[in-house]
Amino acid sequence: xxxxxxxxxxxxxxxxxxxxxxxxxxxxxxxxxxxxxxxxxxxxxxxxxxxxxxxxxxxxxxxxxxxxxxxxxxxxxxxxxxxxxxxxxxxxxxxxxxxxxxxxxxxxxxxxxxxxxxxxxxxxxxxxxxxxxxxxxxxxxx
Numbered sequence: 001x002x003x004x005x006x007x008x009x010x011x012x013x014x015x016x017x018x019x020x021x022x023x024x025x026x027x028x029x030x031x032x033x034x035x036x037x038x039x040x041x042x043x044x045x046x047x048x049x050x051x052x053x054x055x056x057x058x059x060x061x062x063x064x065x066x067x068x069x070x071x072x073x074x075x076x077x078x079x080x081x082x083x084x085x086x087x088x089x090x091x092x093x094x095x096x097x098x099x100x101x102x103x104x105x106x107x108x109x110x111x112x113x114x115x116x117x118x119x120x121x122x123x124x125x126x127x128x129x130x131x132x133x134x135x136x137x138x139x140x141x142x
Contacts, residue, residue, distance in 0.1 A: 005103050006035065006105065009037050034079055034083070036088075040063055040086065045133055058084070071084065095134075106136045108134050110126065110139075112125075112142045
């Protein structure tokens, strides 16, 4: 089986970095398009933004810088068919349902743990949610 449209979920965490590195090898082997997906979890700053209106701007700037660094690394590694995708919402829902559907992806790669340990403890991890709701294959990288 060949993968043609691969999503890698990135959030700046160490686990996401490992997933990204694995995605480079898989994309090269399959001559696939690599979609770098970052979801700005708007729930985390929705109430705080009433006090600080710059939070969403800073989140967007962080997302741009993060994806720029991943794009640069991917190009050096020989992966040139790249797409940047920044969305607002819950990463649990956006990655598995919306982004995967929009790009007609056949593989989602994510790290085993992301940045939000409290939410993972209370509600379950993003990677767990992706594996539960995705219509395509999912690779969780440890």
